[in-house]
Amino acid sequence: MYKIAICDSNKDDRESLYQLVQGYDPNASITILKKPDSLLKEIQRKGCIYDIVFIEVHFGTKDGIEIADYINHVNANTQIIFNTRDSQAICRAYSTRHAFYLLKDQWNLYLTDALDAAYHNIETQDTDKLVVSFNGAYTIMAQKDIFYLERSKRITMIITTDGTFKTSANFSELSKQLNDNFIVCHRSYMVNLAHITNFTRTNLQLSDHTFIPIGRTHYQQARSAFKNYLHSFLRIRPDMEKEEPSITAYSTPYS
Numbered sequence: 001m002y003k004i005a006i007c008d009s010n011k012d013d014r015e016s017l018y019q020l021v022q023g024y025d026p027n028a029s030i031t032i033l034k035k036p037d038s039l040l041k042e043i044q045r046k047g048c049i050y051d052i053v054f055i056e057v058h059f060g061t062k063d064g065i066e067i068a069d070y071i072n073h074v075n076a077n078t079q080i081i082f083n084t085r086d087s088q089a090i091c092r093a094y095s096t097r098h099a100f101y102l103l104k105d106q107w108n109l110y111l112t113d114a115l116d117a118a119y120h121n122i123e124t125q126d127t128d129k130l131v132v133s134f135n136g137a138y139t140i141m142a143q144k145d146i147f148y149l150e151r152s153k154r155i156t157m158i159i160t161t162d163g164t165f166k167t168s169a170n171f172s173e174l175s176k177q178l179n180d181n182f183i184v185c186h187r188s189y190m191v192n193l194a195h196i197t198n199f200t201r202t203n204l205q206l207s208d209h210t211f212i213p214i215g216r217t218h219y220q221q222a223r224s225a226f227k228n229y230l231h232s233f234l235r236i237r238p239d240m241e242k243e244e245p246s247i248t249a250y251s252t253p254y255s
Contacts, residue, residue: 002051002122007033008083009059013104017054017083020107024115036062040070047147047195047207048075049161052118054102057084057093065089069096074207076194077125077144079118128179132158132167139165143179147206149190159210181229185222186215193229 004021008014014032021030031050033039036059048071057064068080080098082089090101099121100114128143145161151171158165167174171190175182181193185204189212198205203213204222214222 001027001029002119003029003031003049004052004054005031005033005039005050006054006083007036007039007064008054008056009034010056013083017107020111021054021115024112035059036064036067040067043071043074044209047161047209048078050075050078051122052079052081052099052115054081054083057082057086057089065093065096068093068098072097073197077122079121081114081118130158130174130177132165132169132174134166134168141165143181143192144194146182146192147195147208147210148192148212149174149182151188151190159208161208183222183225185218186213187218189213193226196226196229199223199226 002025006014006017006021008017011034014034018030018032021028033042036055039053039055053068053071055064055068064082064084068082071078071080076097080096082093082098082101083104084102085104087103093101099118100110102110102114125144129140130143130146131138131140133139141158141160141162147159147161149171150157150159154168156167156169156171156174158167171184174190178190182190183193184190191204191206191212195207196204197207199222201214201219203211204226205211
């Protein structure tokens with residue numbers, strides 16, 4: 001079941017779009033948000049949990065394209081569908097990763113195409129899974145949904161977008177299943193590079209706003225892995241390589 005957010009300041013448009021999306025996928029979990037501030041506050045509180053976000057380009061003083069760019073950096077897997085009456089902003093929108101640019105007066109023509117594109121992108125994303133057991137029960141989770149792992153008293157806690165799970169397996173054992181996005185930054189912590197939003201000499205911050213310490217013996221290796229990730233996936237600006245002592249994954253007025 002996909003989680004979809006509709007963020008639009010127009011009541012009639014919100015309700016009409018809700019009905020159309022529900023008709024496309026009756027099983028989708030759809031959240032309606034009247035104002036961009038509500039969406040931003042939710043993301044700042046718990047990260048972007050949505051698979052798809054429909055967002056207006058203009059919200060008075062708020063810029064939907066900037067908000068979409070922020071969402072991209074918080075959760076690169078979230079599919080953005082711009083939903084607007086402004087056909088003039090399409091060129092500017094292409095500076096931000098999105099699945100579709102949808103004009104409101106063309107819903108009947110292109111809404112299905114927009115959702116087809118978003119669903120296809122989601123289904124072809126990294127499908128790596130992590131399988132863990134605890135007290136005889138097995139749990140399967142998507143690795144992209146894992147924020148970090150914490151080892152304490154022979155128990156590893158796995159913190160994800162869907163909650164916290166436990167296993168007796170240690171980092172060495174779990175690493176055999178985990179992809180290259182996971183690094184050990186401290187003897188007690190392993191983090192998902194895809195969820196790091198800020199990196200300093202002493203700690204890093206994740207997209208759920210958790211701060212994780214960096215052990216001195218792990219700093220150089222963790223920093224190198226993070227820089228490589230930024231180059232590969234976020235297309236970091238060359239001048240950011242020179243920034244010390246902090247590497248920031250993104251800079252936005254909403255963070």
